[in-house]
Structure formats: C-alpha cells, structure tokens
Amino acid sequence: MSDWSQAASNRPAEDLAPPIATATGNRGLQIEERLIFEQGSRGRCGVDLVDPPPFQTRLGGLERQGAIGLPGLSEPQVVRHFTRLSQKNYAIDSGLYPLGSCTMKHNPRLNEKLARLPGFADIHPLQPASTIPGALGLIDMLAHWLKTLTGMPAIALSPGAGAHGELCGIMSIRAALEARGDRRSRVLVPESAHGTNPATAAACGYNVDSIAGNSQGRVDLGALQAKLDTDVAALMLTNPNTCGLFENEILEIAAAVHAAGAFFYCDGANFNAIVGRVRPADLGIDCMHLNLHKTFSTPHGGGGPGSGPVALASSLARYAPLPWLVHGPDGLELVEHKVGKAQQAIGRLKGFHGQMGMFVRALAYMMSHGADGLRQVAEDAVLNANYLRVRLETDLSLSFPGPCMHEVLFDDRFLKETGITTLDFAKAMIDEGYHPMTMYFPLVVHGALLIEPTETESKASLDQFAGVLKALADKARSGDAAPFRAAPRWTPRRRLDETAAARKPVLRWGPEAVDQPAEE
Amino acid sequence: MRYLPLTDRDRGEMLAAIGVDSIDALFADVPSAARRDGLVDLPRAMGELEVERAIAGMASRNVAAGSVPFFIGGGAYRHHIPAAVDHLIQRGEFLTSYTPYQPELAQGTLQYLFEFQTQVALLTGMEVANASLYDGATACAEAVMMANRLTRRGKAVLSGGLHPHYREVCETYARFVGFELAAQAPAPGGGENLAGLVGRDTSCIVVQNPDFYGEIRDYSELARICHDAGALLVVAVTEILSLGAIVPPGEMGADIVAAEGQSLGNALNFGGPHLGLFASRDKFVRQMPGRLAGQTVDADGRRGWVLTLSTREQHIRREKATSNICTNSGLCALAFTIHLALLGETGLTRLARLNHAAAVALAERLERIPGVRLLNRAFFNEFALRLPRPAAAVVDGLAEKGVLAGIPVSRCYPNRTELAEILLVAATEMVTPEDVDRFERELKEALS
Numbered sequence: 001m002s003d004w005s006q007a008a009s010n011r012p013a014e015d016l017a018p019p020i021a022t023a024t025g026n027r028g029l030q031i032e033e034r035l036i037f038e039q040g041s042r043g044r045c046g047v048d049l050v051d052p053p054p055f056q057t058r059l060g061g062l063e064r065q066g067a068i069g070l071p072g073l074s075e076p077q078v079v080r081h082f083t084r085l086s087q088k089n090y091a092i093d094s095g096l097y098p099l100g101s102c103t104m105k106h107n108p109r110l111n112e113k114l115a116r117l118p119g120f121a122d123i124h125p126l127q128p129a130s131t132i133p134g135a136l137g138l139i140d141m142l143a144h145w146l147k148t149l150t151g152m153p154a155i156a157l158s159p160g161a162g163a164h165g166e167l168c169g170i171m172s173i174r175a176a177l178e179a180r181g182d183r184r185s186r187v188l189v190p191e192s193a194h195g196t197n198p199a200t201a202a203a204c205g206y207n208v209d210s211i212a213g214n215s216q217g218r219v220d221l222g223a224l225q226a227k228l229d230t231d232v233a234a235l236m237l238t239n240p241n242t243c244g245l246f247e248n249e250i251l252e253i254a255a256a257v258h259a260a261g262a263f264f265y266c267d268g269a270n271f272n273a274i275v276g277r278v279r280p281a282d283l284g285i286d287c288m289h290l291n292l293h294k295t296f297s298t299p300h301g302g303g304g305p306g307s308g309p310v311a312l313a314s315s316l317a318r319y320a321p322l323p324w325l326v327h328g329p330d331g332l333e334l335v336e337h338k339v340g341k342a343q344q345a346i347g348r349l350k351g352f353h354g355q356m357g358m359f360v361r362a363l364a365y366m367m368s369h370g371a372d373g374l375r376q377v378a379e380d381a382v383l384n385a386n387y388l389r390v391r392l393e394t395d396l397s398l399s400f401p402g403p404c405m406h407e408v409l410f411d412d413r414f415l416k417e418t419g420i421t422t423l424d425f426a427k428a429m430i431d432e433g434y435h436p437m438t439m440y441f442p443l444v445v446h447g448a449l450l451i452e453p454t455e456t457e458s459k460a461s462l463d464q465f466a467g468v469l470k471a472l473a474d475k476a477r478s479g480d481a482a483p484f485r486a487a488p489r490w491t492p493r494r495r496l497d498e499t500a501a502a503r504k505p506v507l508r509w510g511p512e513a514v515d516q517p518a519e520e
Numbered sequence: 521m522r523y524l525p526l527t528d529r530d531r532g533e534m535l536a537a538i539g540v541d542s543i544d545a546l547f548a549d550v551p552s553a554a555r556r557d558g559l560v561d562l563p564r565a566m567g568e569l570e571v572e573r574a575i576a577g578m579a580s581r582n583v584a585a586g587s588v589p590f591f592i593g594g595g596a597y598r599h600h601i602p603a604a605v606d607h608l609i610q611r612g613e614f615l616t617s618y619t620p621y622q623p624e625l626a627q628g629t630l631q632y633l634f635e636f637q638t639q640v641a642l643l644t645g646m647e648v649a650n651a652s653l654y655d656g657a658t659a660c661a662e663a664v665m666m667a668n669r670l671t672r673r674g675k676a677v678l679s680g681g682l683h684p685h686y687r688e689v690c691e692t693y694a695r696f697v698g699f700e701l702a703a704q705a706p707a708p709g710g711g712e713n714l715a716g717l718v719g720r721d722t723s724c725i726v727v728q729n730p731d732f733y734g735e736i737r738d739y740s741e742l743a744r745i746c747h748d749a750g751a752l753l754v755v756a757v758t759e760i761l762s763l764g765a766i767v768p769p770g771e772m773g774a775d776i777v778a779a780e781g782q783s784l785g786n787a788l789n790f791g792g793p794h795l796g797l798f799a800s801r802d803k804f805v806r807q808m809p810g811r812l813a814g815q816t817v818d819a820d821g822r823r824g825w826v827l828t829l830s831t832r833e834q835h836i837r838r839e840k841a842t843s844n845i846c847t848n849s850g851l852c853a854l855a856f857t858i859h860l861a862l863l864g865e866t867g868l869t870r871l872a873r874l875n876h877a878a879a880v881a882l883a884e885r886l887e888r889i890p891g892v893r894l895l896n897r898a899f900f901n902e903f904a905l906r907l908p909r910p911a912a913a914v915v916d917g918l919a920e921k922g923v924l925a926g927i928p929v930s931r932c933y934p935n936r937t938e939l940a941e942i943l944l945v946a947a948t949e950m951v952t953p954e955d956v957d958r959f960e961r962e963l964k965e966a967l968s
Binding site: 025033035036037040042043044045046047049050051052053055056057058059060061062063064065067068069070071072073075078079081082083084085086087088089090091092093094097099102104106107108110112113114116117118119120121122123124125126127128130131132133134135137138141145148149160161162163164166167170171174175194195196198199200201202203204205208245246247248250251274276277278279282283291293299300301302303304305306307321322336337339346347348349350351352353354355356357358360363364366367368369370371372373374375376377379380382383384386387389390391403405426427430435436441455456457458459461486488491492493494495496497498500501502505506507508509 | 521522523524525526530531533534535537538539540543545546547548549550551553554555556559560561562563564565566568571572574575576577578579580581582583584585586587590592594595596598602604606607608609610611612613614615616617618619620622623624625626627628629631632634635637638639641642643647648649651652654655656657658683685686688689691692695696697698736737738763764765766767768780787788789790791792793794805811812813814815816817818819820822824825826828829830831833834835836837838839840841843844845846847848849850851852854858860861862863864865866867868869870871873874876877878880881883896897898899900915916919920924927931932934949
C-alpha cells in the first residue's frame with residue numbers, strides 16, 4: 001500500500017547533522033554514485049559480441065542514423081554501479097519492513113531458484129501445447145490450491161498485479177450484469193479503501209459512491225443499506241479492511257448486496273490474515289483478487305512484477321478473461337479464443353498467459369507451507385500484529401480498541417501539541433534503522449500509522465521494534481521536536497524536496513552531456 | 521516450518537501478553553459460520569528438498585527453448601542474458617524492497633528507474649518514459665486511453681499489423697472503459713490505407729513496427745496526416761532490440777510509444793513477467809499512466825531522486841487517476857537497465873546487427889525451399905513465410921522432431937483461412953548454423 005502525498009511537505013530542517021567533511025562526499029560505506037550516463041565512454045562495452053559475417057541488410061532503407069546516446073561501460077563498472085545503488089535501499093532481507101497492507105514478508109530463495117529452471121524460464125508462451133505439459137500442470141496445480149483456499153470454483157490467472165485483478169473482477173461483474181440486461185451505474189467503495197478500488201471502478205465506467213465507516217472502523221451497515229439500490233453494480237470491500245479489522249458484519253453486508261442484485265467484490269490484499277482459516281466463499285464474496293506478491297510471498301522487487309489472480313463465483317466464472325486452462329479429453333488445454341464455453345469471456349487482459357514466473361514462486365511457497373503452515377501463517381501474522389498492539393497502545397494512539405488482524409492502526413493523537421507530524425515521526429524511525437510503517441493511509445483517521453509486521457518476524461525482532469517506537473514516542477512527548485524535523489540524517493540523502501520535483505519535472509538525464517569526456 | 525520464527529513458547533508468551541488464552545480469541549470477529557476449525561484439504565508442509573523435487577519434475581516435462589533449435593518470436597524473444605544481470609537483480613536490496621515511497625530508503629531503486637527512463641527515451645527517440653507498465657499489450661491499451669484523454673476523442677484505429685494480443689487487450693478495455701475501436705483486418709502483406717481512416721473523431725492510429733509479421737515501415741507520413749487531423753500516432757514495438765538497428769518511432773513522429781522490453785535482460789518466462797515500456801512527448805507527461813521517477817534535491821541541496829507527478833496516480837487521485845495501475849514491473853525494468861548498461865551503444869547496435877544477420881541468413885535458406893514464399897520486403901529478426909500447406913500441422917510435426925519452428929498465425933486467428941498457411945519465424949543471436957541446417961532440412965522434408 002502506498003504512502004500519502006500530504007506527507008510530502010519538505011519544511012526546512014534545522015541542521016542537526018554533523019557537517020559532511022569528506023573530500024568525496026562519501027561517508028564510509030555510503031558511496032556517492034553518479035548516473036551511468038555520467039560514467040560511460042564511447043567505445044567501451046560490457047558484452048563481447050562477434051561481428052556478423054558480411055551480409056546484405058534487408059531493413060528497407062530504415063537504418064537508424066546517428067548515435068542513440070547510450071553510455072559504454074565494462075562489466076566491472078556495471079557490477080559496481082548497481083551494487084552501490086543496491087546499498088542505498090532498505091529491504092526485507094536487511095530489516096523489519098512494517099508497511100501496512102503491503103505484506104512485506106520474507107521471500108524464500110528456493111522460489112527464485114525454481115522460477116529460473118529452464119523448463120519454466122526458457123519456454124515460449126506460443127510453443128506447441130505438446131511441448132509444455134509441465135507448465136500447464138503447474139498452473140493447474142496453482143489454480144487448485146487457490147480454489148481450495150478461497151472456496152471459489154474458478155480462478156482467472158492472467159492479471160498482472162492486484163489492480164489489474166480488480167479490473168478483471170469489475171469487468172466480469174459488468175459483463176454479468178449486461179448479460180442479464182441490467183444497466184447499473186454505481187460502485188460502492190468504503191472511504192477506507194485502497195486508491196486502486198475507486199480508480200478501477202471509474203476506469204470501468206462506473207460512478208464511485210463512497211460509504212462511511214462506523215466508529216469501530218468498519219463499514220456502517222446502515223449507511224451501506226441506505227445506498228444500496230438497483231443502480232448499484234457492486235460493493236468493493238477489503239477484508240480484513242485497511243484499518244486491520246475484520247468486517248464482523250460481513251455476512252449481513254453480503255446478504256444486503258445480493259438482495260439489491262449487486263455483486264460483492266473483495267480486495268484480497270489482506271488475505272494473509274485469514275489464509276487457511278477462512279474461505280472467502282464462505283463470506284458471501286463473489287469475486288476477489290489475490291496478490292501473489294503479498295500473501296504468497298513473490299518478491300516485491302522494488303515495485304513489481306506482481307501477479308493478481310482473481311477467484312470467481314460460479315455466477316461470474318463464464319466471464320473470466322482469456323486464456324482459460326481447461327481439462328480436455330487429451331489433458332490440459334489452453335483456450336485462447338472466445339469459443340465454446342468461453343464464448344462469454346470478457347476477452348484478453350494481458351499478452352500471453354499471465355505471470356508464470358510468479359506462479360512458480362507462489363506454488364513453491366504454498367507447497368512449502370502446506371495446509372498446516374498456511375494456517376500458521378495467518379495465525380502468526382495476527383499474533384504478531386496484536387503483540388505490537390498491546391506493546392504500543394499506551395505509547396502511540398490506537399485508532400480502534402480491541403483485537404486487530406494482521407496489521408494495527410495508530411493515528412497521530414499522541415503527537416498532538418508536540419509540533420511533530422506523522423511524517424516527522426516516520427522519518428525519525430529511518431534514523432533508527434527501520435523502514436516506516438504506511439503513513440497517512442487509510443484516510444479515515446488523522447495522520448495514520450499502519451503497521452503490518454507479518455509472520456516472518458521473530459518475537460525478539462518485535463520487542464526491539466516496539467522498544468524503538470516507544471523511545472521515539474517518549475522523545476516526541478518530551479518536547480524535543482528538532483531531531484524529528486531534521487530526520488533522516490543518516491541516510492544517503494536527507495529529506496527530499498518532492499514539491500520541487502513536481503513543479504519542474506526532470507524525468508531523464510539530459511542528452512546535451514552525451515559527448516562530454518568520460519570520467520572514470 | 522522453516523519460514524516462521526515464532527516458537528510455541530513465544531506464541532504462549534505473546535498470547536499471555538495480549539491477554540487472551542488462545543489464538544482463536546483473536547479471530548473472534550469472524551462470523552462463526554465462516555470459521556474453519558480443521559485444515560483445508562491440501563497437502564501438509566514439505567521440506568525444501570521435496571518441494572524442489574516436485575516442481576523440478578514439472579519443469580522437466582517442458583521442452584526448454586535452449587534444448588532445441590528454436591525460432592519462435594511473436595512478441596517474446598529469446599536472447600542471451602549476461603550472467604551479471606541475474607546476479608545483480610537477485611541482490612536482496614533490490615529483490616526484497618518495496619515501491620520507493622520512502623525516497624531516503626530507496627535511492628537505489630529510484631536512481632535505476634531514472635536511468636531506465638532515460639534509456640527508454642533514448643531508444644524510442646521520445647522525450648520522456650515512465651517507470652514501466654505490466655507488458656507491451658497493456659501498455660498499448662494505456663496508450664490508446666491516453667490518446668483519448670489528450671484529444672478528447674473516443675475512436676482509435678488499430679492497424680492489422682498490430683500483435684493480435686495487443687489488439688485483443690485493447691478490445692477488452694474498449695468494451696468496458698467505453699471507447700470505440702476500428703481494428704483493421706490482419707495484414708501480412710501490408711497494403712493498408714490507414715491514412716484514409718483518420719477522421720475528425722479519431723483519437724489515434726495504432727501501428728506496430730516491425731509489425732506482427734516482421735515488416736518494417738516508415739510511418740513519418742502517417743504521423744503527419746494524423747497531426748494535421750488532430751489525431752495522435754501510437755507506435756507499438758514488440759521487439760525493443762530492433763531499435764538498435766532501425767529508425768525509432770520518435771524520429772518518425774510518434775506521439776506515444778508502447779513497447780515490450782522483455783528482450784533486454786528478461787527471460788521468456790512462458791509469457792510473464794514481461795516489461796511494459798511507455799514513452800511520450802514532454803507536453804503529454806501529465807496524462808501518462810504509471811510511476812515516474814524524477815530528479816530533485818535533498819535538505820542539504822544534494823541531487824537525489826523521488827517518485828513524482830503522483831497527482832496522476834490512483835493512490836492520490838483515486839477515481840480521477842490516469843490509470844488504476846499500482847505495482848508495475850520494477851525488477852524487470854532493473855534487468856533491462858543492467859543489460860542495456862552492459863551493452864551500451866556499441867553492444868546494442870552490434871547485437872541488433874547480429875540478430876538481423878541471423879534472420880537474413882535464415883530467410884535466404886528457407887525461401888529456397890520449393891513452395892515457400894517470404895512475405896516481407898524489409899524485416900529485422902522475424903519474418904513471415906507462406907507455406908504450401910497449413911502451418912499449424914507443419915509446426916506440430918516439426919515439434920515432434922525436436923524443432924520449434926515458429927508461430928502458425930492460425931494460432932492467433934483460427935477463423936481466418938487466408939492466414940492458415942502463414943508461419944512467423946524469428947532468429948536471434950542464439951541461433952547457431954547447426955540450428956539453421958536442421959530447420960531447413962526438417963522443413964524441406966515436412967513439405968515434400
């Protein structure tokens with residue numbers, strides 16, 4: 001989940017950092033690293049390629065003229081450059097990554113190894129079916145696991161990420177409504193929803209109608225019922241929701257939605273909290289996307305690739321996007337066109353067949369855990385979040401009392417009259433060696449701090465983290481605001497000016513310097 | 521379970537600290553009717569060895585491209601990936617980090633995205649590129665929607681040379697997002713009159729270069745005609761390596777380029793994950809979809825990078841966003857950036873030339889086979905052949921003999937009998953002279 005741009009103010013910080021006195025600007029292990037375009041030299045190359053034998057080109061006179069402007073670097077320069085860049089990143093591998101709604105859990109390396117097997121990585125999506133039975137078998141097995149865990153009869157596998165899964169789901173719902181001649185114009189979205197939900201509904205031609213939450217951080221059933229009518233196509237609900245709470249009236253919500261002839265879409269971003277313990281089908285859900293890069297631990301990779309399969313109820317299954325994988329007389333078959341049973345499919349949402357590399361990783365993750373381990377995942381994720389809740393509820397301001405699910409929501413009341421904002425507090429965490437939690441989201445509380453520790457943190461790790469947050473909260477309350485406003489001080493860069501970046505965008509390195517002499 | 525650090529003792533202590541007597545108490549908000557007490561009907565946990573054995577068993581049942589003479593392209597290309605690429609993208613600081621929303625903790629990701637954007641802009645000949653989309657097909661649909669917003673028109677014309685998957689994705693989006701498409705019939709031999717289709721309601725013309733059948737064309741005149749009519753030219757590129765050899769879309773007057781970047785740094789992966797590239801003119805940047813990394817300064821005045829122009833995006837703008845996209849293809853973009861950094865100007869142009877040479881050599885051999893006709897006048901590393909009989913059966917037959925011969929166009933257009941005999945064949949630097957000999961021999965035999 002994302003942080004929120006109101007967090008991007010960049011007020012002048014009082015300079016508490018020691019002066020940077022090194023000649024290079026480097027600070028020990030923090031090495032300044034210029035762009036590849038500022039290091040390259042014409043004629044140097046990091047890949048040795050033979051020259052082709054002389055031949056007559058057949059490019060139709062459209063040969064590219066003039067230099068492209070790409071820098072030339074040797075392999076050691078490239079390896080050093082990207083190694084240095086990597087050292088400017090925080091990562092799960094290096095520390096607790098408590099971003100709420102993002103599920104930053106350990107990424108097993110076995111999964112990386114298996115996804116790189118030539119039998120998966122080096123096969124083409126348009127090879128003859130006879131040459132890929134193992135690939136189709138793996139997809140079928142993944143679908144079986146996901147269907148069993150969700151209780152839903154069909155899985156659409158092609159969406160490229162969660163938001164793409166949302167599109168798949170809302171398009172399927174609209175197709176089902178159109179098939180029954182039912183033109184509806186609104187989609188209901190709780191105000192606590194991820195930004196992708198309203199963006200998806202709008203992209204599919206619906207008006208977005210926001211529903212208020214109640215004082216317990218959940219959907220207000222009365223407010224929902226008041227808005228439900230025959231013009232509502234769907235409710236899009238995240239459960240557990242973005243306040244980290246299970247929608248305890250979900251069965252009533254589902255019944256009300258269905259009574260209005262609408263569909264119940266669930267944003268499955270938080271499936272990690274209930275996997276193996278609760279099946280979405282048993283909650284009355286018609287359609288739910290699963291973020292394989294959250295619950296099933298395929299690496300986030302600095303922003304993707306993800307994978308967003310969508311579980312569909314039988315009322316929506318026939319609208320699932322192409323391709324379909326079906327059991328035919330000769331074994332598994334890919335259905336790539338709107339023929340036969342797939343005549344009502346919404347069509348294709350992505351090139352080829354989906355994120356195979358992510359499928360392999362997710363299946364390896366699921367098989368490693370098994371039915372027992374996946375249930376333990378949900379339980380430990382919830383246990384860890386609740387442990388942090390009780391460790392921190394007297395130091396930070398808990399937004400909603402009582403047990404939470406896999407993430408716990410605080411707000412900024414504890415910073416009242418300190419002159420310190422949620423942003424300042426988060427940046428101070430960076431100096432303590434932690435990635436901040438999700439800030440300013442969800443929008444239903446002021447200055448939100450949403451913490452999701454995940455099940456792959458140890459108790460000692462949680463104790464240490466809670467200790468740091470408590471110490472920072474104490475320091476904030478003591479009235480010492482300056483270090484917070486100046487934070488972070490120990491990162492490769494201090495607070496960055498996002499306003500200036502947006503006012504006069506510089507989105508690429510300038511070509512005017514291409515011919516400048518290379519520096520080594 | 522090897523990935524779960526809590527011991528039963530930890531769990532007991534933590535439950536006590538929370539003040540509940542069992543984990544079930546923390547799930548009390550789940551309606552009792554929906555609680556499952558037992559395990560779901562799936563196998564139990566497995567060790568690393570057992571999982572590896574089971575999944576490697578599935579992998580071994582597939583014919584890997586590297587194990588046979590291989591000539592398939594059609595929007596996914598097999599190229600050599602230098603070993604350093606995969607090593608570097610597996611560094612945990614790249615692999616296991618999140619979207620760079622906290623820029624002070626993600627300067628590494630942000631800097632490579634800035635480098636990536638610059639590389640993509642240079643390659644395509646455009647002014648600005650974003651930080652990636654899912655793949656080329658979705659980038660193409662996003663390009664059409666962006667053109668609709670920019671022109672305030674609602675009808676896009678798709679060339680028959682556009683990859684059928686790109687066309688189909690555009691059709692799906694068109695139906696539900698609500699815009700019109702005029703998709704032209706498949707055009708293996710060319711001869712489309714796209715200029716004649718530019719009308720007052722046309723938001724854009726979408727062409728592909730090289731097109732699905734491998735043909736390279738100059739779209740400069742079409743760009744001029746589009747602009748005169750207030751429409752935009754969108755150019756799709758499914759083989760990004762081609763831009764190391766041919767005039768880039770930007771120099772032909774393209775307004776938006778939607779491309780597939782898999783060829784650089786990324787394996788075939790059975791079609792995903794791949795890498796959507798998206799480039800445009802500076803003046804259109806505020807209507808672009810997806811993330812953008814931008815340059816700025818920190819509190820000490822030092823150069824640094826942030827995600828910028830976020831007011832286009834869903835997490836800020838919600839239902840008014842330019843796209844609903846959130847997660848993109850970050851790590852695939854990194855692989856692309858590293859591979860292209862290794863190649864540089866010299867390596868890229870030489871690799872492109874090697875590909876073209878391989879394809880020319882293969883075409884010359886195959887078009888000599890009686891009954892086989894080459895349909896292209898100009899091509900890069902892929903071309904279309906008309907065979908004397910349906911291509912699908914020929915491809916299946918050759919697969920049985922251990923040659924992956926290309927794509928029968930009927931796989932994408934099963935109902936168009938006029939395309940049944942057309943075979944798409946690609947040759948990259950990976951093809952050896954022995955592969956070519958074998959292909960020629962087997963094809964000759966299959967057609968005799």
